[in-house]
Amino acid sequence: MSSDDGYQSDSDMSVDSPSVGGKTSVLLGYPDEPADETASALDTRIGGVPIWLNPSSPPSANLAKCKACKSLMTLLLQAYAALEGTLYERVIYVFACKNAACRRRAGSVRAFRGIMRDQDKMQAVADQQKKEKERRKMKAGAGAGMTAMVEQSRSQQVDIGNMLFGDGFGDGARAFGDGAHAAEVSGNSPATLLDDVEQVSESLQRTKIDITHRLDAAINHQTPLEPWPPAEELESYKSWFLCVESEYLTNKTADQNINQRIEILEAGTSGHGNDGPDEWSALPESSSNIDKVFQNFADTVSDNPEQVVRYERKGSPLLYSKTDEIGKLLINKNAGHYQNNLIPHCELCGSVRVFELQLMPYMIQILEEDSGIDIFNGMEWGTIIVATCKNDCVPSIIDKNGVGYQDEWVGVQWEETK
Structure with a gap:
């Protein structure tokens, strides 16, 4: 890529192409079990009330106010979405206004990103640097002794990688992210292996310095924040933990009738009732009036009709x-x-924003089924798309607890x- 302005995702593709079978790069979130008092800021949930990265560091309530009616909105999603190679925790919050008069109005659905500097991770990097410095003094060693030392370094490097970046998100996880994996070293000879260890070590040190400088530079005098009411006074939907799994699709051809997809959707069971996603019941009988983009949407969703979130940063x-x-x-x-560079750029750093996640229509049924809301007076979106700064730039204010939104x-x- 030549510049941010020309940035295109590797996933930029025709929006009406038929689904291709097999595992995709998308992570799907499904309702798992009702969230309880064990929920933390680093759990991915739908509904409920927001849990802040630090209880003493809430964002300004203005970030969650409807731009149409100015009232405080209701939480739809709180997603833990840590990024590989960073020394801070990261969460995405999505809110929507329940005021019927605000539907389809700009600013009635909003999202913001929260980060919190992770002192434990930063200390882990510092400790690892100290160990690597001591190992470099042993570089004069050779033979089996050197090989054993390098293999030990490899093992410890993987451990520190897991400590810093996590060990990935497999089936049944409750978090989204880049599929973060530990740093790897490669090569056959002890000298090559040790060189790689040194390179990784230096890279981790540069990461620590860069992130520290970025976060420290963002800390400034705290401006007055609009306070939140107590959690018990917040209006909320019933909260559910999400189970995160990879997406798998079946092979489909472009000329398959859309009604086949609709039948699958309507037949789906959620485990929370025997009815399929209600949002699809009003679709027309014939596919003649359905555009190819929507047909691709319905085809793709039909393979996993109970998905409530799709996650694929930079996808x-x-x-x-x-x-x-x-x-x-x-x-x-x-x-x-679709092209990422068509999304409005980040207001803070000017970088392009990239697709991060989207909310899917089955979420409406899950959130509203126990809320007493008449389906004809409830939410009526097809999907909610959230895009974030490609650089994941530091928020304009980082408080004394290392938290910013x-x-x-x-x-x-x-x-x-x-």
Whole structure:
């Protein structure tokens, strides 16, 4: 890529191409079990009330206020989404206004990103640097003794990598992220292995210095923040932990009738009732009036109809429509496909934003089924797309606890109206 302005995701692709079978790079979130008092800021949940990275460091309540009616909105999603190679925790919050008069109005759905400097991770890097410095003094060793030392270094390096970056997100996890993996060293000879260890060590030190400088530079005099009401006074939906699994798709052809997909959706069971996703019951009988983008959306969702979140940072969103405001914004008219650089850029650093996650319509049924809300008066979006700064830049204010929050971009594709 030549510049941020020309940045395109490796996943930029035709938005109406049929699904290809097999495992994809997307992580899916499914309702798992009701969230309870054990929930923490680093659990991925839908519904409930927000849990802040530090109880003493809430964001300004203004970040979660509807831009239309100015009232405090309701939490839809809190997603733990740590990034590889960073020394801070990271969470995405998504809120929506429950005021019926605000539906389809700009600013009635908002998202922000929270980060918290992780002192334990930073100390782990410092400790590892000290150990590596001591090992370099032993470089004059040779033979089996040297090989054993390098193998020990390899093992310890993997341990520190796991400590810093996590050990990935497998089936059944409750977190989203880049699929963070421990740093690896390679090569056959002891000298090569040790050189690699030194390179990784130096890289970790540069990361520590860079992140420390970025966070320290962002700490400034705290401006007055709009306070939040007590948690017990916040309006909320029932909260569910999410189980995170990789997406698997079956092979489909472009000319398959959309009604086959709808039948699968309607037949799906959630474990929270015997009815399938209600949002699909009003779809037309014929596919003749359904555009290819929506057909691809329905085809893809039909393989995993109980998904409530799709996560693929720097990937491509599954668009609900190409004819609405968001579809027209994100699809390059000449190339005919989605491009990240069409998303409004980060207001803080000017970098492009990249797709991070999207909320799926089955979430509406899960959140509203026990809320007493009439389905005709409830939420009516097709998908909610969240994009974040490609550089994951530091929020404008980091407080004394190393915590900061930053508003991010949301694109809502509403249900079609007849």
